[in-house]
Amino acid sequence: MIKFICGKTNEEASVLAANVMADVIKAKPDAVLGLATGSSPINMYKELIRMCSAGEISFKAVKSVNLDEYVGLTPDHDQSYAYFMNDNLFAHIDIDKANTNLPSGLAADPAAECKRYDAVIESMGGVDIQLLGIGNNGHIGFNEPDTHFPKTTSLVNLTDSTIDANSRFFASRDLVPTKAISMGIGQIMNAKKVLLVAFGTGKAEILEKSFFGPVTPEVPASILQFFKGEVVVCADEAALSVIKEKHPEAL
Ligand code: GLP
Numbered sequence: 001m002i003k004f005i006c007g008k009t010n011e012e013a014s015v016l017a018a019n020v021m022a023d024v025i026k027a028k029p030d031a032v033l034g035l036a037t038g039s040s041p042i043n044m045y046k047e048l049i050r051m052c053s054a055g056e057i058s059f060k061a062v063k064s065v066n067l068d069e070y071v072g073l074t075p076d077h078d079q080s081y082a083y084f085m086n087d088n089l090f091a092h093i094d095i096d097k098a099n100t101n102l103p104s105g106l107a108a109d110p111a112a113e114c115k116r117y118d119a120v121i122e123s124m125g126g127v128d129i130q131l132l133g134i135g136n137n138g139h140i141g142f143n144e145p146d147t148h149f150p151k152t153t154s155l156v157n158l159t160d161s162t163i164d165a166n167s168r169f170f171a172s173r174d175l176v177p178t179k180a181i182s183m184g185i186g187q188i189m190n191a192k193k194v195l196l197v198a199f200g201t202g203k204a205e206i207l208e209k210s211f212f213g214p215v216t217p218e219v220p221a222s223i224l225q226f227f228k229g230e231v232v233v234c235a236d237e238a239a240l241s242v243i244k245e246k247h248p249e250a251l
Helices: 010-027 042-053 081-088 110-123 160-169 185-189 201-212 220-226 241-246
Strands: 002-007 032-035 063-066 068-070 129-132 154-157 179-182 193-198 230-236
Touching: 002 010, 010 032, 010 042, 010 129, 010 193, 010 230, 042 081, 068 081, 110 154, 110 179, 185 220, 193 220, 201 220, 201 230, 201 241
Parallel strands: 002 230, 032 063, 032 129, 129 193, 193 230
Antiparallel strands: 068 179, 154 179
16 A cells, blocks of 8 residues: 655655654564665654654664665765764664664675675564665665566666766765665565655656556566555655646545
């Protein structure tokens, strides 16, 4: 089932998204959270930090697994996803850093690192809520458009469109890593619940294509139409504008 939650703005929708995640933590204090990076979750993380500081939720017993990491960036590189998670969430909440997991982008043997990460995900015994952003081309995690849906963690070649999109965070385009390690689509589909956040008109077309178009690995997020549990899409009016125009009954 796909449920669309619309906020007027990014800030408003992010608070609603934070409530969805907070409800999972309140119901299960040792929940396993699947976490994501990118600009979309930032305001949601801010609200979770506020809730934690206010004593409304605690991450003391929470465990986390992140979706992905760039290959070649050290954890202290300010564009690595390890740095992002620390900077935008972990350093500001009461989570035990030992309970947080990301793939390593520095592993000498990426295939072995993918296997290690599969074992980490397996050892969690199931992700209670998987947070996702969505790439302009429909990627989730770093599962790029392809001829198949990757089941498990894999080494990914980033597409030109993703490198272009992410170059805004780097001093120049040639500094953007060309590879990443990403949790597989099969692992995302195994979560108990999915929370997808998307903001701005730039995401409007791809949201409609993902949730109302054909299910195809060329639009990786489209597989969420087959998700067995609940997919909650928290978005602002701008990101939902094409869905509102073509499928008003869905909102
Ligand atoms: C990156 C991440 C994705 C993220 C996507 C969208 O490439 N690997 O997890 O969802 O970009 O990013 P943004 O939220 O900044 O639009």
